[in-house]
Amino acid sequence: MLAVKLAIKNLFGAGLRTFLNVFILSVAYVVIIMQNGIIQGWNKQARHDTIEWEYGQGQYRYETYDPYDPFTYEDAHGTIPDKLLPSFEKGNIAAVLVSQATIYPEGRLKTIMLKGINAAQKVVALPTNKLVAENDEIPAIIGSRMAVDIDVNIGDFVLVRWRDANGMFDAVEVKITGVFRTNVPAIDAGQIWIPLKTMQSMIGTEKEATLIIVKDETDRELDLEGWDFWDHSELLADMDKMIKGKSIGNAVMYLILLALAMLAIFDTQVLSIFRRQKEIGTFIAMGMTRRQVIGVFTIEGTMHAIMALVIGALWGIPLLLKLKQVGFKMPEGVDQMGLPISETIIPAYSVALVLGTIILVTITTAIVSYMPARKIAKMNPNDAIRGKIQ
Amino acid sequence: MKNGTIITIDNLVKRFPIGGGHFTALEDINLKIETGEFTGLVGPSGSGKTTMLNIIGSLDNPSEGDVIVMDTSMRGISAKRASTLRKQHLGFIFQTYNLMQVYTVYENVEFPLLLLKMTSSGRKKAVLNALEWVGLTDKIKSKPKQLSGGESQRVAIARAMVKRPQMVLADEPTANLDAENSHHILRTMEKLNKELNTTFLFATHDDKVIKYMRRIIRLEDGKVVADNLVKN
Numbered sequence: 001m002l003a004v005k006l007a008i009k010n011l012f013g014a015g016l017r018t019f020l021n022v023f024i025l026s027v028a029y030v031v032i033i034m035q036n037g038i039i040q041g042w043n044k045q046a047r048h049d050t051i052e053w054e055y056g057q058g059q060y061r062y063e064t065y066d067p068y069d070p071f072t073y074e075d076a077h078g079t080i081p082d083k084l085l086p087s088f089e090k091g092n093i094a095a096v097l098v099s100q101a102t103i104y105p106e107g108r109l110k111t112i113m114l115k116g117i118n119a120a121q122k123v124v125a126l127p128t129n130k131l132v133a134e135n136d137e138i139p140a141i142i143g144s145r146m147a148v149d150i151d152v153n154i155g156d157f158v159l160v161r162w163r164d165a166n167g168m169f170d171a172v173e174v175k176i177t178g179v180f181r182t183n184v185p186a187i188d189a190g191q192i193w194i195p196l197k198t199m200q201s202m203i204g205t206e207k208e209a210t211l212i213i214v215k216d217e218t219d220r221e222l223d224l225e226g227w228d229f230w231d232h233s234e235l236l237a238d239m240d241k242m243i244k245g246k247s248i249g250n251a252v253m254y255l256i257l258l259a260l261a262m263l264a265i266f267d268t269q270v271l272s273i274f275r276r277q278k279e280i281g282t283f284i285a286m287g288m289t290r291r292q293v294i295g296v297f298t299i300e301g302t303m304h305a306i307m308a309l310v311i312g313a314l315w316g317i318p319l320l321l322k323l324k325q326v327g328f329k330m331p332e333g334v335d336q337m338g339l340p341i342s343e344t345i346i347p348a349y350s351v352a353l354v355l356g357t358i359i360l361v362t363i364t365t366a367i368v369s370y371m372p373a374r375k376i377a378k379m380n381p382n383d384a385i386r387g388k389i390q
Numbered sequence: 391m392k393n394g395t396i397i398t399i400d401n402l403v404k405r406f407p408i409g410g411g412h413f414t415a416l417e418d419i420n421l422k423i424e425t426g427e428f429t430g431l432v433g434p435s436g437s438g439k440t441t442m443l444n445i446i447g448s449l450d451n452p453s454e455g456d457v458i459v460m461d462t463s464m465r466g467i468s469a470k471r472a473s474t475l476r477k478q479h480l481g482f483i484f485q486t487y488n489l490m491q492v493y494t495v496y497e498n499v500e501f502p503l504l505l506l507k508m509t510s511s512g513r514k515k516a517v518l519n520a521l522e523w524v525g526l527t528d529k530i531k532s533k534p535k536q537l538s539g540g541e542s543q544r545v546a547i548a549r550a551m552v553k554r555p556q557m558v559l560a561d562e563p564t565a566n567l568d569a570e571n572s573h574h575i576l577r578t579m580e581k582l583n584k585e586l587n588t589t590f591l592f593a594t595h596d597d598k599v600i601k602y603m604r605r606i607i608r609l610e611d612g613k614v615v616a617d618n619l620v621k622n
Contacts (some may be wrong), residue, residue, distance in 0.1 A: 002504050013492025083457050280486040285449060286549075287477020287505050289469060382440075385484060 003292070010355070011307065014272075021268055021304050024261045025361065026199065026312030032254045032357045034320060036326050039250060043243045044348050045183070046340040047236060053184040055235045056094065056123045056213040060084075065098070065210050073098050073113075074163070077184050077208040081224045084212060092120035092216050094128075095209035097199050101162040105150035113191045114162060116199025121216040130178030131195045138198055140174035143188025144181045152176050160192065172202070183342040198263030239340065258361065262368045269301050269372040272331040280376055281384030294373045301369020303361040323347055341381035348382040396557060396589050397423040397446055399574040401455035404441055404612075415441045416612045419455070423591065425556070428583045432600055433609035439593035440561055442609070446591065447480055447559045448472035460556060477505050481550030481588075483560035487542040489549075490533040495521070496530045499548045506553060521547040524578055540571030544578065551582055557589040564596050576602045 011018045051057075059197060080095050087093040094117055101114035111209050119131040140158065142150075152158060154176050161171040174194055182188055189362035200206050212227070214220055221229045273280070283293050327344035402419040405412040416438045423429060431439035444450040445457050448464055449472075457464040462475055476482075481502075489498050499520050503513040521527045524544035534542055543563060550558050560579070564572035580602055581592050592599060600606060608616035 003503075009492050009497070278486065278488050279490055282482075282484070282490070284473070285476060285482045286502050287446065287473050287475075287480075291474045382444050385449075385488060386486070 002298045004303070006296050007303045010272075010300055011303055014268075015126045017268060018288050020306070021261070021264050022307045022311050024264055025308035025365070026316065028254070028258050028261045029308060029312040029357060030316035030319065031257055031359055032361070033316070033349060034245070034323065034347065035254055036353050036357070037320065037323075037349045038345055039247050040350060040353065041328075041347040042341060042345045043240075043244075044236065045342055045345060046239055046243065049342065050186075050236065050239065050340050051232065053125045054187050054213075055056045055184050055232065057217070058214055058232065059230045059235065060212040060214070060224060061230055062210050063228055070100050070113075073100055073210070077203075077205050077210045078205050078226045080209050080212065081222075081227065083222055083224065084214075084219060087214070087216060087219050088118070091118070091120040092214070093219065094118060094123040094126075094213040094215075096211050096213065097196060097197055097203065097205065097208060098210040099199070099203055100191070101160050103150065103158055103160055105152070110150065112189075114160060114199065115191055115193050116196040117193055117314055118196045121213075123213050125182070126193065127178050127180050128193070131193065133195065134196075138172060138174040138194055139177040141178040141180060141193045142176060143185075143191065144179055145185060146191060147176075147179045149189070149353075154179055158192065162202060164202065164273045167168060170202070176284055184340050186340075191314045192327055243267060258364060262364060265301055265304055265365060266368050266372060269297065269369055272300075273297060273372055273375055275381065277384040278387045280379060281381045281386070284381040287386060290377050290379075294370070294376050297373035297376065298366060298370045301373070302362065302366040303358040304369075305365035308361070311353075320347070322347060324349070354385070394419065395422050395423045396426055396460060397421070397591075398447075398458040399442075400458075402442075402457055403443070403454035404445065404450070405453045411451065414612055416445075419612075419614055421607065421614065421617070425589055426583070426587045427605055428580065428590045428603060429605040429607060430594055430600055430603035431609060432594060432603075434595055435438075436482065436611075437609040438612040439595075439609050443559050443561055443593045446478045447482060448475050460606060475610050477502070478553075479556045481555040481620075482554070483543070483546050483550050483558060483563045485562040485565045487534070487539075487566075489542055489545055493533070494530065495526060495532050495534075495537070495545050495599040498534070499552050500547055502549060502553045504547050516552050517548075518578070520552040523551065523582060524548045539567050540574060541576050543567060543571070546562070547575065547578060547582075551586075551588070557591065559591050559593075561593045562596070562601055563592065564594070569598060572596070574599045606619050 022233045044227040062076045062078045064072055066072045066336060077097060084093055088095060099114050101112050103110050104113055117126065117128055117131070121128055127141060130141050133139055142152070147153065150158070156176050157173045158176065159171060159173050161169060163169050174192065196209070280293055284290065324347050327346045329344050330341055399421040400420050401415065402416055405414050412417055420444065421545055433439050440449065445452055445464055446459055448459070451467070452465055459475065460479055462471065490501070491503070496517055499517045500513050503516055508516070520526065521530065524547050526541060526544055526548065529537065529541060534545070537545065557611040564575060567575065576599060579590055582588055592603065594600065603620060605619050606616070607614060
């Protein structure tokens with residue numbers, strides 16, 4: 001208690017020097033929480049959007065299907081299992097048939113993924129209600145990235161050439177009936193979505209699908225021959241890895257910031273111990289042990305972190321709350337990078353993040369404060385009393 | 391310890407390493423100092439008076455021989471025992487006052503009592519008493535930088551005396567003071583010595599101080615060359 005009282009007195013006594021250190025440290029607090037909040041917010045949003053638009057509550061994939069190997073697409077399809085047909089009829093299952101195809105935007109050849117999906121599905125957020133044919137035309141929906149890429153709008157026709165199950169090439173024009181905007185590029189870039197039935201008859205794979213997205217708990221993890229169930233932990237593993245990589249990159253940034261703040265505190269401690277050697281000698285002469293004096297200086301340094309917490313809270317909480325309200329606007333074109341990022345990320349500040357940051361900064365400050373204070377143990381009190389230590 | 395020997399020095403030798411060899415600061419000192427003395431260690435710079443004061447104050451150790459202060463040997467004394475001795479029984483007064491600049495006069499004087507974990511009310515009473523002894527009750531809230539040299543040293547005296555130590559060690563207490571302030575300080579210490587029976591041991595070469603001493607131990611080149619009682 002005495003050490004804390006002394007520390008507070010000395011910190012306030014040091015005036016502007018203390019304020020500058022405390023302010024820099026408060027910036028470290030706020031930036032660490034803000035950056036991690038953005039990463040956590042992005043993580044939350046990316047998981048939410050990917051589940052909502054692409055993965056539902058899990059997927060059955062035909063056993064030979066590998067989304068990263070287009071050569072598997074031709075044979076990777078099987079009959080929708082009978083056990084899932086009741087849910088399929090109710091729209092609680094989205095069956096997707098995948099095939100490679102070619103389109104010719106502005107006379108150029110472009111390879112795409114043609115995907116058939118049941119229009120009545122209620123599993124993913126794709127606007128499949130726009131896939132209901134009004135006449136002989138084949139309706140198709142595409143994402144906004146794809147629309148920009150091939151320069152088409154609603155009402156335009158796109159010529160699609162594909163190879164059926166027998167290896168025969170055929171071509172047809174599809175009419176764009178909807179352009180959807182999504183944060184999930186994996187269902188947008190290079191893809192055209194058409195009705196499942198139309199696609200099945202085009203390919204010659206009646207009642208078949210490549211993957212089946214489920215909505216209800218009861219449809220999950222059934223033992224279906226030829227089909228493998230993928231849950232969220234498997235489906236989102238790549239994204240988790242990518243976000244973790246991003247977190248490490250950000251950690252480097254805030255460690256640099258923290259290091260700057262710590263350098264300032266280290267310098268202050270060294271200067272303080274040098275300038276206050278008479279005081280140190282006097283403490284010892286009055287009966288304090290060296291260990292107690294080291295404790296006083298360590299607590300004094302660590303108090304920077306406590307004061308920074310208060311100052312950081314004063315200006316940081318309003319800033320972080322405002323950011324949570326308006327979100328963090330991502331730079332133009334970031335959605336073209338293949339990452340599931342919305343235009344505005346809403347940061348998520350968890351209790352673990354805030355407490356973790358406080359503990360990290362406080363412990364680091366305590367260590368940095370203790371290191372120069374150890375010098376006191378080697379001081380000759382007689383020289384210290386007379387301020388003779390160089 | 392109302393009366394009796396407070397310090398016994400037996401064949402004290404103190405050497406400091408210098409380069410490859412060593413410098414002998416004190417050589418073969420034998421002394422006894424009684425409770426309630428007002429004694430000066432007198433001599434020119436480098437004679438060893440501050441070194442002796444530091445050993446008596448448990449801030450340094452003897453190289454040979456022994457110094458016994460209040461039944462505690464300074465030879466191989468542990469850091470903890472030494473700090474307890476200083477905290478409970480010794481008061482220090484320094485040439486440069488060594489007041490803590492960020493504290494008020496009151497807080498500076500209160501500090502030794504905080505180390506003794508005295509109650510708040512006990513501290514307040516003791517601090518006000520100590521400041522009354524030195525005539526500074528009107529400066530309670532002042533900071534050291536607002537005080538003159540004489541006032542600062544009086545605060546240092548109050549700080550040394552507030553815990554009613556058995557002995558006060560004063561190293562050149564008037565070196566930075568003018569004649570008037572020096573006399574004021576010494577009269578204050580003399581009064582406390584008589585009223586509280588506190589032993590005062592000075593290291594000084596200032597004639598103004600020396601004439602207040604009741605015993606003068608003269609040191610030269612680390613040796614006691616004279617030890618005289620003075621009749622005032």
